[in-house]
Amino acid sequence: MNQRLTIAILGYGGRGRTYARYALKHPERLKVVAVAEPNPDRLQNAAKAHGLSQEVLFTHWKDFFQKPIAADGVVIATQDIMHVEPAVSAMKAGYHVLLEKPMALTPEDCERLVQVSQETQKSLNICHVLRYVEMLRKVKDIIDSGRLGKLTSVFHSENVTYAHMAHSFVRGHWSNSEASSPIVLAKTCHDLDLLVWWIGQKPRRVSSMGSISQFQSSRAPKGAPQRCLDGCPAAETCLYEAKRTYLDGRWVKQCLVDSGDFVTKMGIRFMLRHPRLASKLPLFKSYYPWTEWPTNVLTENLTEEGILEALKTGPYGRCVYHCDNDQPDHQDTIIEFEEGTTAILRLNAHSHREERTFRIDGEKGSLRGTFGSKPRLELHQHLDGSVTHFPLNTRSTGHREGDERIMEEFVDVLQGEPGKTSAADSATSHFLAFAAHRARMTSQVVEL
Numbered sequence: 001m002n003q004r005l006t007i008a009i010l011g012y013g014g015r016g017r018t019y020a021r022y023a024l025k026h027p028e029r030l031k032v033v034a035v036a037e038p039n040p041d042r043l044q045n046a047a048k049a050h051g052l053s054q055e056v057l058f059t060h061w062k063d064f065f066q067k068p069i070a071a072d073g074v075v076i077a078t079q080d081i082m083h084v085e086p087a088v089s090a091m092k093a094g095y096h097v098l099l100e101k102p103m104a105l106t107p108e109d110c111e112r113l114v115q116v117s118q119e120t121q122k123s124l125n126i127c128h129v130l131r132y133v134e135m136l137r138k139v140k141d142i143i144d145s146g147r148l149g150k151l152t153s154v155f156h157s158e159n160v161t162y163a164h165m166a167h168s169f170v171r172g173h174w175s176n177s178e179a180s181s182p183i184v185l186a187k188t189c190h191d192l193d194l195l196v197w198w199i200g201q202k203p204r205r206v207s208s209m210g211s212i213s214q215f216q217s218s219r220a221p222k223g224a225p226q227r228c229l230d231g232c233p234a235a236e237t238c239l240y241e242a243k244r245t246y247l248d249g250r251w252v253k254q255c256l257v258d259s260g261d262f263v264t265k266m267g268i269r270f271m272l273r274h275p276r277l278a279s280k281l282p283l284f285k286s287y288y289p290w291t292e293w294p295t296n297v298l299t300e301n302l303t304e305e306g307i308l309e310a311l312k313t314g315p316y317g318r319c320v321y322h323c324d325n326d327q328p329d330h331q332d333t334i335i336e337f338e339e340g341t342t343a344i345l346r347l348n349a350h351s352h353r354e355e356r357t358f359r360i361d362g363e364k365g366s367l368r369g370t371f372g373s374k375p376r377l378e379l380h381q382h383l384d385g386s387v388t389h390f391p392l393n394t395r396s397t398g399h400r401e402g403d404e405r406i407m408e409e410f411v412d413v414l415q416g417e418p419g420k421t422s423a424a425d426s427a428t429s430h431f432l433a434f435a436a437h438r439a440r441m442t443s444q445v446v447e448l
Helices: 014-025 040-050 061-066 084-092 107-120 134-145 162-171 189-199 242-247 250-259 262-273 275-280 304-313 399-414 423-442
Strands: 005-010 030-036 073-076 096-099 124-126 151-161 203-211 330-337 342-351 355-362 365-372 376-381 387-389
Touching: 005 014, 005 061, 005 399, 014 030, 014 040, 014 073, 014 399, 030 040, 030 061, 061 084, 073 084, 073 399, 084 096, 084 107, 096 399, 107 124, 107 423, 124 399, 124 423, 134 189, 134 355, 134 365, 134 376, 151 162, 151 189, 162 242, 162 342, 189 342, 189 423, 203 423, 242 250, 242 304, 250 262, 262 275, 330 423
Parallel strands: 005 030, 005 073, 073 096, 096 124, 151 342
Antiparallel strands: 151 355, 203 330, 330 342, 355 365, 365 376, 376 387
């Protein structure tokens, strides 16, 4: 019989809040009993959401370990540079750990985490949530069934929208690879993990190429100031104008046009064409100002005044051509596996739509798919020329499904069941990312 288990959340930003939401949705299975978060507004929001007293709220993850808290596990969703030490401390203190990716920023620290997990016999689950999505699990099942035969090549593209790139990797936390982690690790370690999992072979060598083609000062419109709200002459035509992006939520609304029903599409199109009028109508008023992602990353004060203040003073109001970013906005990585299978991973950060596309070729057939708002999966068999189109649940083809299912597995782990993916399994994709970054920076083929 299932019993209610308890966890602490270290880092109550976007990802920490997402994992904590499982406890609110399934209070009979899980309860959050402590939170560590440096942002005071987020910390108090966590207390309110989970009914926590001030005694179990901490402003630093280290403070959590100074005061014994009875919990079955710890979810760590701090910034990338603060993953290793809290994870090590948690395992040594007797907690099972769910750790947001990337697990670490160096090969040595990845190995250290694997070693501590083995020594303490505590589970270390890395949040490679795409392994838990039904469609992508179906891909693995098809490969393992032998219907493709021996795999020869894989082409996999992570298509990131132009605005997502600007938000996360130009203005945001991951804009600078030295301060956070290289984009091939921060963004495509999910995809590297899928490739390793799907292909089922050890990677042997890696090459990689890419650059910054858009987000640099030489591409700035004439007269563009440091901040969008400082009177930019290109405001009306710039794709990245901050007020439209965050206050109006224009980019996300454009993405929703792809996935909604007819009525939803018509409503969103009206809001896009007439944002000020829509903001005054009762039917649409709740959509202005936009308060969901990515705007909820800027501030806890999601009023029009609060958002504008964040754009005037915070990093997300900066002109995308005048930031300290060094992440490439396109990168191709080629991997050779031990049995001769090759894979190309493309990071494309100028897409119109947020989706992943892939083609997997084997001696007996080809599997093609799109993972996003318009999912598809089709198998072409060479012998008889048949084509199989697999039915897909269009409501469960994103991060959210994986987030939910990895939390379900973590609860099972807390109850004593073995996890499906070990820390050592997850480390392989990280070693690939480190090799790809090194290959791009040195223009060399890196042996693994």
